[in-house]
Amino acid sequence: MQVSGEGIILKVKPQAKGAYLLTLFSMEYGLLKGFVTGSQKAKADFEIGNVVEFAHTRRLDHQLGVFYIDVLKNIGSRNLADVNFMLVLQYLCDLHLKFLAEEQPLPRLYQKFLSFLEEKQMDIWFALGLYEAEFLKSIGYGFSVYEEDAVRGNNDNSPLFYVSPKSGRAVTKFMGEPYKDKMLVLPHVFGGESKEILDLLNLTGHFLRVAFDGETLPSRSNLLKIAMETNFGEDEYGCI
Numbered sequence: 001m002q003v004s005g006e007g008i009i010l011k012v013k014p015q016a017k018g019a020y021l022l023t024l025f026s027m028e029y030g031l032l033k034g035f036v037t038g039s040q041k042a043k044a045d046f047e048i049g050n051v052v053e054f055a056h057t058r059r060l061d062h063q064l065g066v067f068y069i070d071v072l073k074n075i076g077s078r079n080l081a082d083v084n085f086m087l088v089l090q091y092l093c094d095l096h097l098k099f100l101a102e103e104q105p106l107p108r109l110y111q112k113f114l115s116f117l118e119e120k121q122m123d124i125w126f127a128l129g130l131y132e133a134e135f136l137k138s139i140g141y142g143f144s145v146y147e148e149d150a151v152r153g154n155n156d157n158s159p160l161f162y163v164s165p166k167s168g169r170a171v172t173k174f175m176g177e178p179y180k181d182k183m184l185v186l187p188h189v190f191g192g193e194s195k196e197i198l199d200l201l202n203l204t205g206h207f208l209r210v211a212f213d214g215e216t217l218p219s220r221s222n223l224l225k226i227a228m229e230t231n232f233g234e235d236e237y238g239c240i
Helices: 083-099 107-118 124-138 173-179 197-211 218-229
Strands: 002-014 020-026 030-036 051-057 066-073 160-163 170-172
Touching: 002 030, 002 083, 002 107, 020 051, 020 066, 020 107, 030 051, 083 107, 083 124, 083 218, 107 124, 124 197, 160 173, 170 173, 197 218
Parallel strands: 030 066
Antiparallel strands: 002 020, 002 051, 020 030, 051 066, 160 170
């Protein structure tokens, strides 16, 4: 059995005799695992985040199989010196590895991930929050922050300001104010008023925990700790 296509390297595990066990997020086949011999390419080609063209061959469905790889874009390799980018990349690789099923095609999510890796001119933290929202949507846990789904009282003309942590629906400032200590803040990018990056990442982080039964990846916790210590690389308020 052989399949081929384009994929992004998520994990590289050295094996005996210079071989590697690779996990790819492929556009047409979702997560794929397989061995690749070290003699095929230089070690630098097997960096997480690199985009590759692959052929994946195996004799039986339950076998890991073998990859034949050609690197299309050395995204991971050329960004090794960018600490923030590599921290975000490692977290996103962990996210895909932990929570996506093997061989489940998610072409839209793949394209979003590829765009995230390629469009470094965007603010990395803002882009991360948007990608997490797309990830949640892809696995069926997207939040509904549109006006038509919002929680709004009679004669309530106040702006959308909060998000219910239970329903994922946007809530007006008037309706949410009595419960503000329990509410999530609706970011500006989704129609709210807050331009703070932390509010965006708190929103996506909450629903990631909901989706994954309360679990938070250590790489995300570490990432946010470092980001907050540096104010997300922006002004003193970490705004978008």
